[in-house]
Amino acid sequence: xxxxxxxxxxxxxxxxxxxxxxxxxxxxxxxxxxxxxxxxxxxxxxxxxxxxxxxxxxxxxxxxxxxxxxxxxxxxxxxxxxxxxxxxxxxxxxxxxxxxxxxxxxxxxxxxxxxxxxxxxxxxxxxxxxxxxxxxxxxxxxxxxxxxxxxxxxxxxxxxxxxxxxxxxxxxxxxxxxxxxxxxxxxxxxxxxxxxxxxxxxxxxxxxxxxxxxxxxxxxxxxxxxxxxxxxxxxxxxxxxxxxxxxxxxxxxxxxxxxxxxxxxxxxxxxxxxxxxxxxxxxxxxxxxxxxxxxxxxxxxxxxxxxxxxxxxxxxxxxxxxxxxxxxxxxxxxxxxx
Amino acid sequence: xxxxxxxxxxxxxxxxxxxxxxxxxxxxxxxxxxxxxxxxxxxxxxxxxxxxxxxxxxxxxxxxxxxxxxxxxxxxxxxxxxxxxxxxxxxxxxxxxxxxxxxxxxxxxxxxxxxxxxxxxxxxxxxxxxxxxxxxxxxxxxxxxxxxxxxxxxxxxxxxxxxxxxxxxxxxxxxxxxxxxxxxxxxxxxxxxxxxxxxxxxxxxxxxxxxxxxxxxxxxxxxxxxxxxxxxxxxxxxxxxxxxxxxxxxxxxxxxxxxxxxxxxxxxxxxxxxxxxxxxxxxxxxxxxxxxxxxxxxxxxxxxxxxxxxxxxxxxxxxxxxxxxxxxxxxxxxxxxx
Numbered sequence: 001x002x003x004x005x006x007x008x009x010x011x012x013x014x015x016x017x018x019x020x021x022x023x024x025x026x027x028x029x030x031x032x033x034x035x036x037x038x039x040x041x042x043x044x045x046x047x048x049x050x051x052x053x054x055x056x057x058x059x060x061x062x063x064x065x066x067x068x069x070x071x072x073x074x075x076x077x078x079x080x081x082x083x084x085x086x087x088x089x090x091x092x093x094x095x096x097x098x099x100x101x102x103x104x105x106x107x108x109x110x111x112x113x114x115x116x117x118x119x120x121x122x123x124x125x126x127x128x129x130x131x132x133x134x135x136x137x138x139x140x141x142x143x144x145x146x147x148x149x150x151x152x153x154x155x156x157x158x159x160x161x162x163x164x165x166x167x168x169x170x171x172x173x174x175x176x177x178x179x180x181x182x183x184x185x186x187x188x189x190x191x192x193x194x195x196x197x198x199x200x201x202x203x204x205x206x207x208x209x210x211x212x213x214x215x216x217x218x219x220x221x222x223x224x225x226x227x228x229x230x231x232x233x234x235x236x237x238x239x240x241x242x243x244x245x246x247x248x249x250x251x252x253x254x255x256x257x258x259x260x261x262x263x264x265x266x267x268x269x270x271x272x273x274x275x276x277x278x279x280x281x282x283x284x285x286x287x288x289x290x291x292x293x294x295x296x297x298x299x300x301x302x303x304x305x306x307x308x309x310x311x312x313x314x315x316x317x318x319x320x321x322x323x324x325x326x327x328x329x330x331x332x333x334x335x336x337x338x
Numbered sequence: 339x340x341x342x343x344x345x346x347x348x349x350x351x352x353x354x355x356x357x358x359x360x361x362x363x364x365x366x367x368x369x370x371x372x373x374x375x376x377x378x379x380x381x382x383x384x385x386x387x388x389x390x391x392x393x394x395x396x397x398x399x400x401x402x403x404x405x406x407x408x409x410x411x412x413x414x415x416x417x418x419x420x421x422x423x424x425x426x427x428x429x430x431x432x433x434x435x436x437x438x439x440x441x442x443x444x445x446x447x448x449x450x451x452x453x454x455x456x457x458x459x460x461x462x463x464x465x466x467x468x469x470x471x472x473x474x475x476x477x478x479x480x481x482x483x484x485x486x487x488x489x490x491x492x493x494x495x496x497x498x499x500x501x502x503x504x505x506x507x508x509x510x511x512x513x514x515x516x517x518x519x520x521x522x523x524x525x526x527x528x529x530x531x532x533x534x535x536x537x538x539x540x541x542x543x544x545x546x547x548x549x550x551x552x553x554x555x556x557x558x559x560x561x562x563x564x565x566x567x568x569x570x571x572x573x574x575x576x577x578x579x580x581x582x583x584x585x586x587x588x589x590x591x592x593x594x595x596x597x598x599x600x601x602x603x604x605x606x607x608x609x610x611x612x613x614x615x616x617x618x619x620x621x622x623x624x625x626x627x628x629x630x631x632x633x634x635x636x637x638x639x640x641x642x643x644x645x646x647x648x649x650x651x652x653x654x655x656x657x658x659x660x661x662x663x664x665x666x667x668x669x670x671x672x673x674x675x676x
Contacts, residue, residue, distance in 0.1 A: 131639065170508030314516050
């Protein structure tokens with residue numbers, strides 16, 4: 001499980017990735033069978049690696065806080081990794097399998113298992129950035145990841161996976177790229193609140209795509225986002241009384257698909273529909289990474305001596321209000337933050 | 339000069355920024371007069387802050403390495419800050435004035451001075467990330483900045499400036515945003531090598547715009563890029579034998595303009611042409627920042643406990659090659675980087 005040793009040797013072979021964009025049913029076994037069928041189809045189409053969407057075994061249960069949903073979790077290794085490990089071995093391809101991970105009683109993670117082409121577990125990533133906003137109550141379900149940002153050595157070379165909300169954080173992308181990944185995968189479950197779609201839908205999807213293309217450009221890596229499709233109603237109604245961005249009440253999520261692959265220069269080389277089940281294929285060419293990084297060598301000029309503040313929550317301290325004495329500590333803060 | 343004290347109080351007033359997109363002549367005084375006229379025009383149009391392009395006093399001299407160009411540098415305060423400080427005071431607006439700064443014999447910086455609306459120097463930023471690639475020989479001219487990434491308190495609230503090559507680095511944008519800036523300015527001098535434009539021009543400009551829009555989205559801040567326009571030939575020929583991205587030889591740079599303002603959701607709210615001299619106006623509304631950050635609260639969920647690796651150059655160490663003993667240090671590295 002921890003075979004993610006770090007290697008400076010880059011794979012120079014190009015390979016094909018397949019992104020499975022699919023809707024989820026309420027039947028967990030059906031979702032697994034559907035995913036397995038897509039992996040087999042992707043293999044026939046030439047994929048060397050297949051990535052499934054976030055939490056692909058179930059509907060997006062985080063629309064509601066319900067302790068019974070912890071029954072959906074499973075260990076690693078467990079039923080899903082065993083089933084997909086067999087397929088990975090049989091088809092000789094790498095599989096990224098997002099799992100609702102049960103680590104211990106009361107310790108659950110939103111994870112992604114990298115299964116190597118021999119069926120073994122190449123490594124596990126546990127979602128580091130956990131969202132919580134109306135209909136995405138993930139802080140209730142998921143303990144924040146404690147394995148850090150990683151890259152995994154596989155049959156196709158070093159690759160990284162992060163998960164959904166991570167895609168808004170340049171730090172995660174940077175660290176995965178510094179660990180030698182040629183491509184960052186983002187298994188995802190993101191969609192529109194129906195009552196927001198008309199007004200905010202297009203800019204939301206564009207922001208989501210743009211920030212990830214930005215990671216590709218800043219790091220000179222490929223980026224692949226893998227989202228689900230379909231409408232999922234909020235089960236059991238508005239238990240949490242969610243409010244939309246407009247302040248209106250809303251129900252359910254329309255997952256917006258739009259899975260895509262960006263090359264290391266931010267060019268979208270493959271993109272799926274907003275509403276269809278499909279397999280998106282794309283090529284990852286280490287030579288393209290080499291050329292992009294040679295011509296615009298951003299990694300060379302990083303100011304690693306000056307990034308320490310990144311580990312702070314916020315750096316604009318309130319001014320001395322005159323209510324208290326000016327302490328040495330606050331004086332120091334002013335200088336450090338200036 | 340160091341009045342950039344850090345305040346947690348946010349200005350809640352909206353304000354108008356004016357970006358001056360202009361060509362530069364070989365006459366330094368003419369460039370200053372032209373900039374001054376644009377500042378006055380922007381003031382008449384309602385601007386509360388005006389930003390000039392990188393190194394606006396001269397042609398982009400970094401196309402060639404020539405020690406005589408150090409004569410172009412000036413101190414801070416100096417002739418340019420005095421002239422523009424007078425205008426800032428007269429027009430009651432903030433001015434961001436990029437300066438080729440002479441700090442001492444042999445210590446020169448690519449800097450930007452923030453002049454407050456009373457004409458005083460609110461603060462100085464010294465370019466942190468220094469490029470060096472064919473026709474952009476900046477490492478020869480500019481000592482890397484030693485003031486860090488900053489935000490400055492001004493009449494319009496807290497704003498930040500970075501410079502050109504900085505725009506490819508998410509770390510700089512993040513640190514400036516954490517210091518409370520509502521908008522990040524990027525005075526710029528970027529353009530096409532003529533022989534590359536047909537093949538690479540569109541994706542280069544799009545990558546440049548996309549990575550900066552990504553900073554806006556990831557940080558929930560406005561971003562403004564301010565570029566020059568016009569073709570500038572390489573003076574004195576190919577002293578450095580530059581080669582283009584195609585491997586062909588090339589001469590001169592066609593600066594691509596395209597100055598723009600992105601809102602905190604990555605929406606381009608104003609954009610200039612690729613080739614015209616113009617003043618681009620845009621509104622910065624702190625209420626928009628408030629709404630964007632409330633709805634997609636990325637700053638809340640940052641994993642400040644897990645970003646330490648950002649201060650490393652690279653994290654994929656070569657594997658133990660079998661040539662030497664496996665040392666404790668290398669074993670430690672494997673664990674630390676995994």
